[in-house]
Amino acid sequence: MIANPSSLAAASETTTAGCQLMQDGYTIMRSAVPAGLITQIADDLDPRYSETPYCKGGFYGARTKRFGRLLIRSPHMTDLVMHPDILALAETALGPWCDRIQLNLTQAIELHPGALAQLPHRDQDMWQGAIGEVEYLLNVMWPLTAFTEANGATVIWPRSHGVEALVEEPAEAPIVAEAEPGDAIIFLGSTLHGAGANRSVGVRRGIIISYCLGWLKPYENQWLAYPPEIAKDFPPELAALAGYAQHRPNLGNFEGQCPSVLFGGYPSEPIAAVDALRPDQDALLADYVAAQRRDDDGVLAA
Secondary structure: OOOHHHHHHHEEEEEEEEHHHHHHHHEEEOOOOHHHHHHHHHHHHHHHHHHOOOOOOOOOOOOOEEOHHHHOOOHHHHHOOHHHHHHHHHHHHHHHHHOOOOEEEEEEEOOOOOOOOOOOOHHHHHHOOOOOOOOOEEEEEEEEEOEEOOOOOOEOOOOOOHHHOOOOOOOOOEHHHHHHOEEEEEEEOOOOEEEEEOOOOOOOOEEEEEEOOOOOOOOOOOOOOOHHHHOOOOOOOHHHOOOOOOOOOEEEOOOOEHHHHHOOOOOOOOOHHHOOOHHHHHHHHHHHHHHEEEEEOOOOOO
16 A cells, blocks of 8 residues: 555654654654744634634534634744645655645634543544554644643643554553644644643633645545635645645546646636656556557557
8 A cells, every 4th residue: 555665765764753753653843933923823813713603513622613724814824834844744654655745634723611621532533544554644733822731732642553543442641742832743643632621711722734645535625725716826835735736646636637727717728638647657658558559570650
């Protein structure tokens, strides 16, 4: 099932954060971005937090607010989504299993006083894929307010990831991922986790950004969240991460071409489908086509 063997080899040569992520299922990058950047984002999102109703359902939480599409709600969100160290960790965790990664979601979360602890869960379970063989997802939680044990900081079960997801009871006790604005709490989609209970008198605000394998259906429908008329103004790398790039071979195309063709408007005339293959597939196809063009004497036919 390995789509990118070179990434699998490269994953062994990674940073300290990458080693901890793959060994423990999580890592915390302290001061990953300036606190001032987080303050700007928090200010941009504040009106939406106020306007958003509480969630419905025991999983999302009756004392919790959530909303997405954060790339259109703050111009500073790009700095978090495209953080080079975070993307490097995403490539370490996910690169061996896909041709390219994609943005899974950007979501703001607000836990109000009285919010109950969230059901411990693994986000990879939304896809019902093989367990213990592939990593499907990387989550990054960015606190907008301090995350403390009292206000419901994310609870993580260390080393509950990978094949340990097959075990009914995790072997290790959970840790409370206390963090400050500017820190990044990073964990794998196979790692058991959940929001804690907010027993404080204040709200706990944070942002979750996640990345997944490029051939999966993402949690947030990126093409609806950021239609072509919006995504065309994104930096090219961000537009590709938000789904405006094909996952070779040919997955996620529009009329057989990269969906970024829509940045120029919907074509007024029919367009030709164009192969988007991996190098190994290109080489195999070239040999196959060439063989069919040869006559019995080994000369290329007209």
